[in-house]
Amino acid sequence: MGGWFRENILDAGKLPTLLALASFVLTFLITRTVTRLIRAGRGPFRNITPGGMHIHHVVPGVVLMVVGGFGAVGSGRYGVAASVCAVVFGIGAGLVLDEFALIVHIHDVYWSEEGRQSVEVVILATALASLVLSGFSPLGVDTLSPDEREDRVTVVATLVVNFLLVLITLAKGKLRMALIGVLVPFVAVFGAVRLARPGSLWARRFYRGRHRARARAALRSYRHDRRWDRPRRRLQDLIGGAPDRAD
Template sequence: MHPTAGITVIVQSPGQGVGLWMLGAFVLTFVGTRVITRLIRAGRGPFRDVAVGGTHVHHQVYGILAMLVAGAIEFSYRPGSPGAQILAVLFGAGAALALDEFALWLHLEDVYWAREGRKSVDAAFLAVAVGLLLIAGFNPFSDTGSGTVNHLIFAGIMLVNVALCVGTILKGKTALGVIGLLVPLVAPVAFLRLAKPDSPWARWRYPPGSRSAERALQRYPPGRRTRLDALKDFVGGTPQR
């Protein structure tokens, strides 16, 4: 931010500009991919599944290749503008194609339209949230202190925050755990709350019939749906039962 002739000018860092290109490509590609896959599912339009030699080629393959190409060129040549923006778009589009089939990574089978496939939408939403935080400048890992003692204090705080983030993820709150890495105040609050009944933490720390297990079931009853779930159905399509 620089004052010039009484006018405040906000100077955007190059990293933030490239990040905007990457995030924009991610969102547009993810939305476009979901529209196309839903048209294929409904049997409408000119789009069809791609098969080579009788083998269905998932679109995550194209996404992985795009990320590999973008990463290799970026690390090898470090291009300036507009090359950096082009690579950011290529990487963002590739990440969207890959994360759109994130559930396939976990289950190693085609669960795109099954309830397990909703993890792909969760992963995409989380990627957008993290992207927005990075573009906004959230960087808790920058140690601006001076002196050995200050560095040790900073390292200790970061270790505690990472531990709380891991605990939050083990409690079944993956999104809050990841966001807590960038926004440290999120992790302690999320960690202190009840774990989800099907989480590893609940299996380890909430014995069947205990007060904590009953409270967790009341807080997260089977079949619980939120407005965010309705938004996921709108974006990703209603899962098959």
């Protein structure tokens, strides 16, 4: 285990990435635990409200991300400074993405149905960071041979094609698949060839006069949501807490 860690993490310069991911996940879990205790009125924790104004934890999160990010850029992949900056950045990212829904809606939706977006984004960010840590390079360049790497035309073509597939997947209303497809080209190919989700940009543009395609897309979307919506909500509630019930 020690030899594997040294070869694949330390020697490969991935220790800052590992520390950033670990601090990101740990910060998110601790933050959610604290906010759930505050919500339940248990423990010594309280909201920070100087002068009656509620300071959301996204504020210190942004500061930590800026400090850690610039520090990491200037530190490289090795050394104590790089590791420290990675931890600072991970903590800041955990605080910011925990309130991702607030940034999107410009409103405190932390315990509302819209607040589930924060949990979903954190799960996606963790998955993407784990893929990078495990060896995936953006846009599938790691799949090229040494000879192909020397051929810049091949490299650029690979980047462009995968980027277009990601855009098509995104236009078809499949955000999760598009994000993962940036790192795993097969996912982008799969998302690009499948039917678009109803209401997506692709469906509005290309399914307007295709009634059968619209019907198939609606049926597939309904079956997918019916199958996966309840398990996804249970996972989100387990990680981030159930939202408040609408009156």
